[in-house]
Amino acid sequence: MDVSIIETSGLGDRSYLISADGTAVVVDPQRDIDRVLDLARERGVRISHVLETHIHNDYVTGGLELSRVTGAEYVVPAGDDVGYERRAVSDGDTVDAGPVRLQVMHTPGHTHHHVSYVLRDAGGSGDSVLGVFTGGSMLHGTTGRTDLLGDEHTQELSHAQFHSVRRLAAELPDTAEVYPTHGFGSFCSATPASGDSSTIADQRQTNPALTQDEQSYVDELIAGLGAYPAYYAHMGVINTEGPDPVDLSVPEPVDPDELRRRIEGGEWVVDLRNRTAFAAGHLGGTLGFELSDNFVTYLGWLYSWGSPLTLIGDDVDQIADARRELARIGVDNLTGSAAGDIHDLAEGTPLRSYRVADFAALADAMQAQAPAVLDVRQSGEFADGHIAGAVNIPLHELSRRLDEVPDGEVWVHCASGYRSSIAASMIDRGDRTVVLVDDAFDQAEKTGLVS
Known part of the structure; x- marks a missing residue:
């Protein structure tokens, strides 16, 4: 049995590919599914099931498209009224993928219908627990935030989160590996997570839902909840309706005259270059969003949803990387791009600097x-x-x-x-x-x- 981690550092999330004897199960895939397909080919496995722990609020899922492309069964928690065919699972259900077997555990808190998937050793007695995929429930040294569905649900979900983490710890062995989706920089985490890997035994010592009493945990969790990106408001809607297939093509190039027209028209024109390069010289009216780990979170947070967006970059590869990052949060209205030396793109227009x-x-x-x-x-x-x-x-x-x-x-x-x-x-x-x-x-x- 192998569990491969697919990192999405720009969003602070992880997806997983569980494989054994030529069969694979994928948990919480991001929208750019080519990474998952490449890994499956590298491992020499066929994806039989695609699992979601919850309707995600911080990214557009790739689960629906991955299931269509591979013919895998799409497994989603019961309770949400979604706009596509899927297998709806509830507490106690089993996902049987031959050599990979997972048991569904209802773990509300991050959302009402959130589930975790307990990975069992199908090759042995069937009772041996190898790990648990916890989504936005039990994270490494913290838990998922509980306010994403609205203030009116926060108290209820915070108490539910406490009991979900307690249940995971009570029913699973100390040796079970904990595989969360969030908590690696994601705003879906209530507080910053700690460590790159963990077990149930580790969590008994570090997780506030296991080291504090219920009311203390709830009070501290809610008091510590800060602002989260505005684009989250759109993710649940897209994921419930069913996302469109991803488009990772580079936006059509625009010439300097058209670039200037868009800037003067007040359109979103984003410069991806290093922040010191932007400061040294940029086109007035453009916005500097350096393409680094925080790029997609903050552009998504500030972006006027659905507005036309033009990208400026050092080269086409930089623009392609940004396109991929933006696709993960559903920013698809990329209407143009301009790559190359900023002085050439300015074509005689004086640059601004600071x-x-x-x-x-x-x-x-x-x-x-x-x-x-x-x-x-x-x-x-x-x-x-x-x-x-x-x-x-x-x-x-x-x-x-x-x-x-x-x-x-x-x-x-x-x-x-x-x-x-x-x-x-x-x-x-x-x-x-x-x-x-x-x-x-x-x-x-x-x-x-x-x-």
Whole structure:
């Protein structure tokens, strides 16, 4: 029996391919199913079943399309009214894939109908538990968040989550491996997860649902829930109706004149280049979203859903990578692309630029003139420590609070430089001098800036 992990680091999620004796079962696949198909070919296995632990809220599933392409049985928790044929499973049901056998366990909390799949050794007595695929229930050192279905459900789901994790720990052996879908950077995790692998025994020592009493767990979980990406509102709808097949083709190229027309028309034109390259020279009116691990989360969070989107990149490969990332969250209206040297794409149009600095430079500047400081971290981060006098506008609120950004010289920072680089591109304009602080916030603490 082999369990292969398919990482989607940009969303902080994992999918799994379980294989034995030429047969494979896939759990919670992402929309770009070519990765799963390539792995199955590499392993020399046929996919017989595709399993979902829940209707996902942070990505568009590839499960429906994967089942169509492979002829696999599509297994989805009972209870949700979906727009496609599937096998609806409930607590106690068994998924029998020959050498791979999984038992369904209802584990509500992340959603009402959420299930986990207990992997049993079909080649032995059948009673030996090898692991459990927990989706958004028991994560590594934490649990899935419980507020994605609306505030009116949060209390109920938080209590349900506590009991689901307790049930998993009570019914499964200490040696069982825990294979969650969320918790590797995903906002579907209630708090940051810990570790790359875990067992039920490990969770007894680290999981708050197993180390705290019920009310303490619920109170702490709810108090710690921060904002989550706005695009989540669309994922459940798409996954319930049934996603369209994925399109990973590179958007049609546009020439500099058309690029300028789109920018002047107020369309979404996103520059994927490194944030310092963007700061050194960019087309005015474009937004800088460096293509790195946080790219798809924050673009999805800020994007005006359904709007035409044009991508600028260093090369076609960079644009193709961004297309794949965006497809995973259903951002499909990519209407054009432009690749190459930014000066060539500008074709004579003057580029805009702004300074990049660190917290040490900000400390020096504050000694001399006390410039305006914009902190785009979330409010909880700000409350834990901030620069005196800084204006806190979380990045996801910035587009509707631009009138609160000070005029003149503004130094923009976050915890690492990524969110602030997006914010800098959003507030860059002719009558404002933007300085991007591309530095870790602990350096601000070392310079004595933090109160």
